[in-house]
Amino acid sequence: GKACLSRTGPKARDGRSGEEEEEVKVSYQLYPGHIPTSPLQKALLAAGSAAMALYDPYRHDMVAVLGETTGCLALPSLRDKMKHHPEGYRILQERPLIRLSTLDMARLQGLPPGSLGREYVRFLEDNKVSPDTRMLPKFVDDEELAYVIQRYREVHDLMHTLLGMPTNMLGEIVVKWFEAVQTGLPMCVLGAAFGPVRLSTRKLQVLATQLVPWAIQSGLNASCILNVYYEQRWEQPVESLREEIGILPPP
Amino acid sequence: AVALCPVWTLLARRGGTLRELCGSLRGLAAGPETHFGFQTVTEAERREKIYQVFESVAKKYDVMNDSMTLGIHRIWKDIFVRKMNPSPGTLLLDVAGGTGDIAFRFLNYVHSVRERQLQRKLRQQQNLSWQEISETYQEDKLKSLGDSRVVVCDINKEMLKVGKQKAQHLGYSEGLSWVLGDAEELPFDDAKFDVYTIAFGIRNVTRIDLALREAYRVLKPGGRFLCLEFSHINNPLFSRLYDLYSFQVIPVLGEIIAGDWKSYQYLVESIRRFPPQDELKAMIEDVGFFKVDYQNLNGGIVAIHSGFKL
Numbered sequence: 001g002k003a004c005l006s007r008t009g010p011k012a013r014d015g016r017s018g019e020e021e022e023e024v025k026v027s028y029q030l031y032p033g034h035i036p037t038s039p040l041q042k043a044l045l046a047a048g049s050a051a052m053a054l055y056d057p058y059r060h061d062m063v064a065v066l067g068e069t070t071g072c073l074a075l076p077s078l079r080d081k082m083k084h085h086p087e088g089y090r091i092l093q094e095r096p097l098i099r100l101s102t103l104d105m106a107r108l109q110g111l112p113p114g115s116l117g118r119e120y121v122r123f124l125e126d127n128k129v130s131p132d133t134r135m136l137p138k139f140v141d142d143e144e145l146a147y148v149i150q151r152y153r154e155v156h157d158l159m160h161t162l163l164g165m166p167t168n169m170l171g172e173i174v175v176k177w178f179e180a181v182q183t184g185l186p187m188c189v190l191g192a193a194f195g196p197v198r199l200s201t202r203k204l205q206v207l208a209t210q211l212v213p214w215a216i217q218s219g220l221n222a223s224c225i226l227n228v229y230y231e232q233r234w235e236q237p238v239e240s241l242r243e244e245i246g247i248l249p250p251p
Numbered sequence: 252a253v254a255l256c257p258v259w260t261l262l263a264r265r266g267g268t269l270r271e272l273c274g275s276l277r278g279l280a281a282g283p284e285t286h287f288g289f290q291t292v293t294e295a296e297r298r299e300k301i302y303q304v305f306e307s308v309a310k311k312y313d314v315m316n317d318s319m320t321l322g323i324h325r326i327w328k329d330i331f332v333r334k335m336n337p338s339p340g341t342l343l344l345d346v347a348g349g350t351g352d353i354a355f356r357f358l359n360y361v362h363s364v365r366e367r368q369l370q371r372k373l374r375q376q377q378n379l380s381w382q383e384i385s386e387t388y389q390e391d392k393l394k395s396l397g398d399s400r401v402v403v404c405d406i407n408k409e410m411l412k413v414g415k416q417k418a419q420h421l422g423y424s425e426g427l428s429w430v431l432g433d434a435e436e437l438p439f440d441d442a443k444f445d446v447y448t449i450a451f452g453i454r455n456v457t458r459i460d461l462a463l464r465e466a467y468r469v470l471k472p473g474g475r476f477l478c479l480e481f482s483h484i485n486n487p488l489f490s491r492l493y494d495l496y497s498f499q500v501i502p503v504l505g506e507i508i509a510g511d512w513k514s515y516q517y518l519v520e521s522i523r524r525f526p527p528q529d530e531l532k533a534m535i536e537d538v539g540f541f542k543v544d545y546q547n548l549n550g551g552i553v554a555i556h557s558g559f560k561l
Contacts, residue, residue, distance in 0.1 A: 035512055040499050048507035061510050138512070 030143040033136045042069045045139065054194060057169075064135040067187035068149060074184040075145040081224045082148070088227035095147055096231050098131045098154040108234055116241055117234030120161045127167040131157060151226060152183065158230055162242055163215070164250045169195070170203050174211045181219025183226075210251045222246035285457060288520030294457050301455050302407060304514045305349070309409035311509040312350055313417075318504050319515075327553050328450065331479045332356040334546070334555060335446060339365045339397025344444040344469060346434050346462075347452020348403040349410030351417055353479075358423060361399040368397070396426045402444075404432040435461040442471045450479040454525045463538040470560045476540055482547070482554035483527035489550055497522070528554050 028036065037045065046069040053062040082088030096102070108117035124130065134153045140146040156175070163178060165171035173195040180188035196204055222245045233241060242249070287297045308315065316324045332353065337343065339361050345353045376383075405411050411429050418427060432438045434449065434456050447466045456462045466476050484490040497519040505515025526534065528545050531554075535543045540558030547554050 038499065041503055044500065044503040045506065048503060052507050059510070062507065065506065 030141070031146055033138055034140075034143075034146070035138045036141065037139050042139065045069045050190065054197075057198065061135055063187060063191065064153070065139065066190070067185055068137055068139040070186040071140070071145075071149060074186065075140070075148055078152070078183055078224070078226060079145060079148045082226055085224065085227040087229050088224065091151065091226070091229055092144070092147070096229070097150075098231070100130060100132050103131070111235060114237045114239070115234065116161070116230065116236050116238055119238050120158060123157065123161045129157065129167060148226070152185075155225060155230065159225065162238065162245070162247055163218070169199060170207065170211070173199075173207065174215050177212050177215040178219045181216055182222065182224065214248060214251050218247045221248060286524050288517045288524065297457050300517075301457075304517055305407045305455075306409045307511055308509060308514050309349070309407070309413045312410070312413065315505065315509055315515070318508055319501055323549070327479065327548055328352050328356055330548065331448075331450060331477065331555055332360050334557070335448065335475070335477055337361050337364075337399065337446060339368065339399050341399050341445045342443070343399070343401040343446045343448065344404060344439070345401055346404050346437070346447065346449045346466075347406070347455065348448075348450070349405040349407060349414055351403055351414040353448055353450045354401045354403045354427060355418070355421065355423055357401050358396065358399070358426060361396055365395060365397045400426045400428070402428050402430055404430045404434075404437065406431070406433050435465060437465045437469055439469045441468050443469050444474060445471060446475050446477065448477045448479070451481070453478055453480055454521055459526075459534060460538070463535055467538050467540065467560055472560055474560045476535065476558040476560070478531075478535075478556040479553060480531075480556070481522040481525065482531075482551050484551040486550060493552065528556075531556055
């Protein structure tokens with residue numbers, strides 16, 4: 001459902017102290033953590049978060065806010081892509097979450113090397129990241145779309161694994177390019193375009209000549225990455241999954 | 252599964268009694284009911300929530316103040332201290348003074364008044380012997396503040412921590428002390444202070460009447476009570492614009508600068524919950540202060556209330 005905000009317009013009655021005027025502000029919280037916002041607030045948030053994310057790249061929460069406030073066209077189209085795909089549809093129904101509490105880390109570590117589960121755990125350990133640090137959506141005014149963006153965030157680490165990119169600035173930009181092509185989220189496009197601003201020329205060269213073209217081609221070639229039920233494919237070898245989705249071998 | 256939970260909130264204009272609407276699960280709440288922004292909560296819950304708000308905003312408090320008020324809060328505080336017009340030797344209690352803005356201004360003010368006093372004295376005493384001159388210098392060096400002291404009292408450890416760091420950074424050491432305490436129950440003896448100030452703090456106190464009573468208690472006879480707080484705007488058009496800015500822009504600034512929407516949503520809601528100028532004036536008079544008056548700044552965005560204990 002959509003959130004509806006009735007405007008808080010208190011009418012002042014002059015010179016009558018002690019008289020009470022009650023107005024009810026009904027705000028529907030569509031999901032835990034949801035903050036309903038007006039269009040003006042969303043516009044301000046989008047502009048502000050973009051500026052802050054550029055100013056301080058370590059403000060990951062600002063990147064998240066930017067994604068939520070600008071995703072009003074891309075998110076529904078992603079959701080529709082999921083709905084029209086059997087595996088994607090199942091994901092929307094079952095709403096799996098990638099959390100330390102839902103993953104059996106011991107089992108994943110025990111899987112043969114080269115399998116998705118084993119490589120994913122290796123990626124988490126090498127880069128010292130955890131799936132629990134993802135921000136929950138706040139400003140998406142539709143609880144199904146909120147899940148879609150949450151799924152996108154949680155699948156991000158798996159993208160790193162499938163693309164073989166580390167979590168440094170360069171790796172993140174490559175993944176952003178891939179995601180931009182795949183999802184069409186303005187936040188990804190902006191991140192991909194403005195991220196390289198802070199890179200050295202040598203890295204920019206590698207980026208421009210090898211990595212980005214490969215990322216774009218893979219993005220175009222691959223089927224929708226949100227339509228893969230990763231939790232049921234831990235045993236599948238990464239190579240085979242790459243082929244299935246359509247990601248080209250990394251340079 | 253994602254649950255749909257409607258949150259009914261209540262806005263009561265002009266303060267007064269609260270009435271709870273259906274939908275709240277707090278029908279069996281223990282303790283008296285009060286407000287936290289536009290929500291209805293118990294007193295205990297309110298105290299806890301407010302403590303958490305300030306714990307969370309402490310580090311970015313000053314930056315946020317500058318952004319929200321476009322730096323104008325500094326002018327308000329300057330006017331406040333100028334109105335206080337403290338003379339050297341004043342003992343000030345600054346309650347809810349967390350990050351020290353009023354305390355530092357007080358120290359600057361008495362320091363400059365003291366400077367002028369010393370200059371005047373020197374000019375009058377031109378024909379002294381060298382012995383007498385050196386004696387004057389020694390004596391005055393110890394009293395560059397002229398015995399003025401300020402005690403900063405705050406209920407929140409994080410805010411005090413930020414205040415102490417600021418003091419160190421700016422070089423304030425003399426005549427300044429930091430005390431952890433509750434405005435509703437101050438850890439001081441009766442009739443100890445010349446001036447009691449509370450700037451942008453009384454709004455966060457749960458029992459304003461108790462805080463005012465404590466203020467009266469700790470002031471010496473002849474002491475002055477001064478309160479700087481957000482208040483109500485009478486002009487309807489101005490009020491509309493202010494509401495628009497408050498509700499649309501300020502929480503966004505909170506999210507972007509401090510990563511904290513909710514605390515700043517609380518802030519703008521709590522301003523609307525706070526008693527307007529005349530009601531606060533009556534509450535101050537009820538506690539026993541005389542010559543209670545208020546001065547609006549910027550059309551009522553903030554007001555300075557003043558009263559004397561006689």
